[in-house]
Amino acid sequence: xxxxxxxxxxxxxxxxxxxxxxxxxxxxxxxxxxxxxxxxxxxxxxxxxxxxxxxxxxxxxxxxxxxxxxxxxxxxxxxxxxxxxxxxxxxxxxxxxxxxxxxxxxxxxxxxxxxxxxxxxxxxxxxxxxxxxxxxxxxxxxxxxxxxxxxxxxxxxxxxxxxxxxxxxxxxxxxxxxxxxxxxxxxxxxxxxxxxxxxxxxxxxxxxxxxxxxxxxxxxxxxxxxxxxxxxxxxxxxxxxxxxxxxxxxxxxxxxxxxxxxxxxxxxxxxx
Amino acid sequence: xxxxxxxxxxxxxxxxxxxxxxxxxxxxxxxxxxxxxxxxxxxxxxxxxxxxxxxxxxxxxxxxxxxxxxxxxxxxxxxxxxxxxxxxxxxxxxxxxxxxxxxxxxxxxxxxxxxxxxxxxxxxxxxxxxxxxxxxxxxxxxxxxxxxxxxxxxxxxxxxxxxxxxxxxxxxxxxxxxxxxxxxxxxxxxxxxxxxxxxxxxxxxxxxxxxxxxxxxxxxxxxxxxxxxxxxxxxxxxxxxxxxxxxxxxxxxxxxxxxxxxxxxxxxxxxxxxxxxxxxxxxxxxxxxxxxxxxxxxxxxxxxxxxxxxxxxxxxxxxxxxxxxxxxxxxxxxxxxxxxxxxxxxxxxxxxxxxxxxxxxxxxxxxxxxxxxxxxxxxxxxxxxxxxxxxxxxxxxxxxxxxxxxxxxxxxxxxxxxxxxxxxxxxxxxxxxxxxxxxxxxxxxxxxxxxxxxxxxxxxxxxxxxxxxxxxxxxxxxxxxxxxxxxxxxxxxxxxxxxxxxxxxxxxxxxxxxxx
Numbered sequence: 001x002x003x004x005x006x007x008x009x010x011x012x013x014x015x016x017x018x019x020x021x022x023x024x025x026x027x028x029x030x031x032x033x034x035x036x037x038x039x040x041x042x043x044x045x046x047x048x049x050x051x052x053x054x055x056x057x058x059x060x061x062x063x064x065x066x067x068x069x070x071x072x073x074x075x076x077x078x079x080x081x082x083x084x085x086x087x088x089x090x091x092x093x094x095x096x097x098x099x100x101x102x103x104x105x106x107x108x109x110x111x112x113x114x115x116x117x118x119x120x121x122x123x124x125x126x127x128x129x130x131x132x133x134x135x136x137x138x139x140x141x142x143x144x145x146x147x148x149x150x151x152x153x154x155x156x157x158x159x160x161x162x163x164x165x166x167x168x169x170x171x172x173x174x175x176x177x178x179x180x181x182x183x184x185x186x187x188x189x190x191x192x193x194x195x196x197x198x199x200x201x202x203x204x205x206x207x208x209x210x211x212x213x214x215x216x217x218x219x220x221x222x223x224x225x226x227x228x229x230x231x232x233x234x235x236x237x238x239x240x241x242x243x244x245x246x247x248x249x250x251x252x253x254x255x256x257x258x259x260x261x262x263x264x265x266x267x268x269x270x271x272x
Numbered sequence: 273x274x275x276x277x278x279x280x281x282x283x284x285x286x287x288x289x290x291x292x293x294x295x296x297x298x299x300x301x302x303x304x305x306x307x308x309x310x311x312x313x314x315x316x317x318x319x320x321x322x323x324x325x326x327x328x329x330x331x332x333x334x335x336x337x338x339x340x341x342x343x344x345x346x347x348x349x350x351x352x353x354x355x356x357x358x359x360x361x362x363x364x365x366x367x368x369x370x371x372x373x374x375x376x377x378x379x380x381x382x383x384x385x386x387x388x389x390x391x392x393x394x395x396x397x398x399x400x401x402x403x404x405x406x407x408x409x410x411x412x413x414x415x416x417x418x419x420x421x422x423x424x425x426x427x428x429x430x431x432x433x434x435x436x437x438x439x440x441x442x443x444x445x446x447x448x449x450x451x452x453x454x455x456x457x458x459x460x461x462x463x464x465x466x467x468x469x470x471x472x473x474x475x476x477x478x479x480x481x482x483x484x485x486x487x488x489x490x491x492x493x494x495x496x497x498x499x500x501x502x503x504x505x506x507x508x509x510x511x512x513x514x515x516x517x518x519x520x521x522x523x524x525x526x527x528x529x530x531x532x533x534x535x536x537x538x539x540x541x542x543x544x545x546x547x548x549x550x551x552x553x554x555x556x557x558x559x560x561x562x563x564x565x566x567x568x569x570x571x572x573x574x575x576x577x578x579x580x581x582x583x584x585x586x587x588x589x590x591x592x593x594x595x596x597x598x599x600x601x602x603x604x605x606x607x608x609x610x611x612x613x614x615x616x617x618x619x620x621x622x623x624x625x626x627x628x629x630x631x632x633x634x635x636x637x638x639x640x641x642x643x644x645x646x647x648x649x650x651x652x653x654x655x656x657x658x659x660x661x662x663x664x665x666x667x668x669x670x671x672x673x674x675x676x677x678x679x680x681x682x683x684x685x686x687x688x689x690x691x692x693x694x695x696x697x698x699x700x701x702x703x704x705x706x707x708x709x710x711x712x713x714x715x716x717x718x719x720x721x722x723x724x725x726x727x728x729x730x731x732x733x734x735x736x737x738x739x740x741x742x743x744x745x746x747x748x749x750x751x752x753x754x755x756x757x758x759x760x761x762x763x764x765x766x767x768x769x770x771x772x773x774x775x776x777x778x779x780x781x782x783x784x785x786x787x788x
Contacts, residue, residue, distance in 0.1 A: 033647050039579050055522065056579060056644055129660040211639070215631075215658035229500065229636050230522050 007258015013251025021072045024065035032062040032218045043236045054223070054237045055230055063218050064244055070219040071248065074135055075201040079193055081139035086146025087189065091177050093147070094154025105151070108144045116141035120203055124212045131214045134207060138200050149192055153185035187263035191256050198252035205245050220245050294768070300786035301490035302767060304513035304777075305502050306472065309495045313463065313472075314452040315434040316384070317391050321778075324431040325515060326493050329474055329780045330371075331457035333430035334362055334381070334413075337774045339541045341597065341686045343425050344773070347376065347435060347458065348413075357420035357729050364411040368481045370437045371462045378407035383438035387446065398427040398690065401727075420729045423597075423687035429542060430779050432685070460486035460782035470495055480782075487785035499635070503527060512767055515777045516540065516759020521582050521637045527762050534765040537584060537758040539776015544593035544691075545759070547681035549645070549752040550670060554712040557627065558676055562620035564749035567677070568606035570613035570652040571645055577755055580641050584760055588753035590746040591696060595756070595774075597687050598738035603746035613652040624655045630670065630678035633663045642679060649677075671704045673712065681757055682707060686774070688738050693722035696741075696750060713750030 030036070035057040036049060043052035043060070051060040093104040111119070123137035157163060158181070166176045205221025207213060213222040220241040227237030310322040315331050334348040343351070348362040368376040385405055388395040401421040406414045417424065427433060435458060440451045455463050460482075461474035472493040476486055494511050496502045503523045505511045507530065516539070519527065528535040549567070557563045573587045592599045627649075631642025646656045656677075661669060669675050684691030694700050694707070698714040718741060725737040761777060763770060769783040 031647075031650070033643060033650075035575070035644065035647060056640055125662070128665075212660075215642075215660040226636070226640070229520055233522070233526065 004258040004261045006254045007261065010251045010254025010256075010258055013247060014255060017068055017072060017248045017251065020065055021068040024068060028062050028065055030059075030062060032066040033058060034062075040230075040234045042234075043240075051240050052234070052236045054227060055234070060223070060237060060240055063223050064220070064241055066218050067220040067223060067241060068244065068248075070131070070214075070217045071201050071204060071221070071245070074131070074138065074204040074219075075197040075252075078135045078138035078142065078200045078204075079196045081135065082143040082146055082196060083189070083193060085139065086143035087150050087182070089143070090147035090150025090152075091154050091182060091185075094151040095158060095173065095177055095181065097155075097158075101151070104147070108147050111141070112144045112148075117203065117206065120207060121210065121212065124207055129207075129212045129214055131217060134204060134212075134214060137207075138203050141203070142196055142200060146189065146192060146196075149188060150185055153188060154181055157181045157184055187259075191260045191263065194252055194256035194259060198249045198256070201245065201249055201252070294787070296484075296487050296769070296783075296785040297787060298484075298487050298785070299489055300487075300788065301492060302488055302513060302781065302784065302786065303492045303494055303511040304515060305505065305511050305518045306493040306495055306515075307502065307518040308497070309469065310472075312452060313455050313466075314449075315431065315455075316388055316436045317446065317452065319392060319394070319431060321517075324778045326472055326474070327434075327455060327457070328430050328459075328775070328778050329461040329491060329782075330455050330459045330463055331430055331434040331436075332459045332780070333428050333433050333435065334364075335425070335428035336779060337426070337429060337542050337686065339538060339774045341426070341541060341595070341774050343428070346430075348428070351425070353425075358417045360415040360417070360424060362413045362415075364413065365481060366411055368458050369479055370439075370458055371456045371477060372437075372440075373479075374437065374439050376435070376437075376458050377410040378413050379410070380435055380438045381405075381413045382407055383442060384434070384436040387436055387441065388433060391446065392433075395427075395433055398432060419727050421689075421727055422725070422729065422731070422734050423689045426685065426687045426690060429775055431775070460780055461488075461491055464490075482782070486782045488781060491781055499523075506530075506762065512764045513770065513777070514762040516761050519762070520635060521580070521584070524582050524584070524760055524762065528760075532765045533762060534767075535760050535762050536771060537760050539761060539771035539774070539778075540757075540759055541595045541774035541776075542686050543683040543775075543778075544595045544686070545681050545683055545757040546588055546591075546593045547679070547754045547757050548588070549754065550675065550678040550680055550711050551749070551751055552673060552676050552711060553714075553750060554673065556676060557620070557622050557625050560620045560622075561748055562616045563622055564752065565606070566613040566616035566620070566622075566652065567649065567654075567752050568749055569609045569616065570654070571648045571752065571754070572608040573754055574608065576641055576644060580637060580644060581755065581757070584758040586756040586758070588756050590742045590753060591692050591751075592688055592738075592742060593684055593756045595686075596684050596692065598735045598742075600739045600742055602739070603743050610648075610652050617653060622654070624653070626655050626657055628676045629656050629658050630661065630666055630675045631658065632679040632681075633661060633666055638679060645677075645679075667706045670710055671706045673703065673710065677752075680706075688741070689722070689726040693726070696745060697722045711750050713748070715744070715748065718744060 036059050037053045037057050039053055039055055039057040041049060041053040049059045054060055089104050093101040120137045120141045123140060124133050127133035163180050166180050208219045208221030209225035211225060213219050223241035224238045231238050306322050306326055308322055310326055312318045313327045315323060315327045332347050334346060335343045336346045338344055347365055349365045350363045352361050364378060370376055382405060389399060401417050403416045403418045437456050440456055441449055460477050460480050462477050464473040464475045466472045474491040476489050496505055499520050503519050506514050506527060551558045551564050553559055577585050577587055589601045590603045629646055632638040646658055649656050670678050695709055696713055697719050700708040701712060702708055721737050721741040725734050728734045728737055766787045768785050768787055772783045773779055
């Protein structure tokens, strides 16, 4: 991992974003919703509001810092939930095969056939926008690829000799899946997860952009959405959070790539 | 910044125009935005805002109203009131024809009243005090009331009581009548075509009874679903008139700075939209009058006016907008005073209980307003949680009384008996409805004042009653009044005399002309 320069850059960006999310609000104890200065103050004019103010006179910089917390939290938690749902389904489908596989995969495809963003919008709209419904809907639309990936891996591992040996020695299915198979599927899942966090951040931003964010929490997507309509008068309201989304998603993608290289040395050496 | 520019534009266009009155020129077409696309154009059957904006050109009422809400002749050329204020006699204009050439007579008026009682909820309420209507001859209509009803002369505007052609509707199923899709009225413009999703075209009525009017040949109502696209359509010259509310507020300063552009806030005096926060008086901390007063002190309404509404509108002083009859500002005042709000909350023993805030899902302006109010209330220590909903969901929550604070704005129709009382009298508490007394305020004294005020005579007596009611209400704060809203109409300066009445763009372009 550390040998790939892009991975290192990604890691630095992620660590930076996490530390902003964790420690930033301690440095800026004021709520990002507070109207602190006159509205539409351009950036770099006052030291107290370095990135200017939005349509109501709220500090854009404070919004970015608090927004980092929401964006990263939503990204990570929803990915975690998607893994918790997707990995067992994929593992069972791949391991047991036959009818179980059929049933589980048809169920998965059912979710895959619906455009994921449309489904996420519908879910959030029905459940009423809140941080919980957003995490839940992102998780619901992002677990199917996990399930399919894990299933594929398990299918191939299922026929390996050491798994056959475990079956012959009479180990229970659970034990085989948990101890023999899943650990070996870990590396592609980790790579996928890092990319999923990036996708989830984008999804959350898109939902908030459309006005389906948690109305009590500021997020980057919300800031872009709220500033969009005044972009001709005040570019900074949209540009700074937009750049924040761009950089953090880029960082996560770089990490994903770096991890891929590190965990699949054969692929990276042969592929490049 | 924006405020000053706007004021300048208003001064330049709105105020000096009458002084340099020119001779109107005939001809030309106006392109105006209609937002959203109306569900129909038969004003007697559907009464949404955009319906009236278009078909106010096609249909007419017996009266129009000046910006000061004085009745003016339209289909009725004169009227008289009996000594006991129970008999109103209207003399109809002679020589008025429907767009298909048939004459308009008193029989049409009688038929319209019968029809509206079944199809138009507000007309039904307005006519509740009418005992009988008679037509002694073709050009006279006599209304006899059960008891004197002060606001009676205020119910004849086209949207409240449009005249319907008897010969086309009598004996038919009104809902499926083919003329609903190609309405026939007496108005200055005739319906020509409607390309759904694109435009509605009206053409000049050549036989209009006011000689020389209308001046315009055609009106195109352009249907453009996206707010930003509507602004662009104005900038590129595709449309000449943006009626109030058709672009977002923050676009107003930018658009009004454009060359040859005039802005006016006039033309909403009859409706006088007043925005307030419903406060659920039934439960929780808000049941305490002191908490409700604290909310009034905690909210910076000047900020909302200057920043969120770009300086348009007026901070409300109480239940009546200042354009409504018998308005008084001699009531308790609630300036922005967070310290006083905190003190009142403390006195009321508020302990940080959670309070739900329901913003209005009508677009960016209202969302920003919700955020600002939440911030104001949190600033005095209230624990506010914003609930996100769409329009329908919000209406349902409000109707079911499942809220603590909720944004709204309602029309007031010129008279406290028509548009104010319904929000405060206890007889208007009915679950499931959104425009009545949903705050659950109940005060026998207020009930009596509004009951007396509607039927009291003479005017000075009504004034006394309603002023007293305003004082009591403002002291009790059943709801938190925010702003008298203004929906600025943006148009090219070459469009003259577009708004001449208190009903504005909602009652026809018959006086409008283009200075080429």
